[in-house]
Amino acid sequence: NAGVTQTPKFQVLKTGQSMTLQCAQDMNHEYMSWYRQDPGMGLRLIHYSVGAGITDQGEVPNGYNVSRSTTEDFPLRLLSAAPSQTSVYFCASSYSTSLSTTYEQYFGPGTRLTVT
């Protein structure tokens, strides 16, 4: 298993540009999510999905869109990049069923985004 993969690893954007951060997992996980981490801070949840076709907002959703057309992929779109979106972005996935008592989340290696 490759686990959770993210592309690109690094990206520089100009203010106003758009781009999509890719996230894929090969563990057949139902749950996927996106976090951002700013310097010296913990992770903050942007968007999440409990299964294909279902997405919802996290703590800091403004400026980001997501979709979940397949179980494997969960791309994060920045429609009009702003300097405040300079951050490290992590994608995560896990099993998610109402019968599951516990489950750990697996994180990708991150995408380092700079918006100038």
Place this chain on the structure above:
Amino acid sequence: DAKTTQPPSMDCAEGRAANLPCNHSTISGNEYVYWYRQIHSQGPQYIIHGLKNNETNEMASLIITEDRKSSTLILPHATLRDTAVYYCIVRVAGSSSNTGKLIFGQGTTLQVKP
């Protein structure tokens, strides 16, 4: 989800046990305690979790007090590679309304020294 409190930083000598405390005095009966760590520039890594019994796996041990208001993560023989930020997270699991969200605080920066 209950809030957690951790010391901002700790040091540990290589080869010694590292004991990382976490306070979660408002924890509910159906909330689990999870520990993750983040080694510099990498994605967080799951370590261990528990409800009310002590737990042990190949990475660490988790000791939860009887009243469940605090817990301690124990790395039995810390190595330099254990230098990381350690996050204690409390959340509900197994609910149909569970959204899987992990709320990361500031964590404890553990520095393992030779």
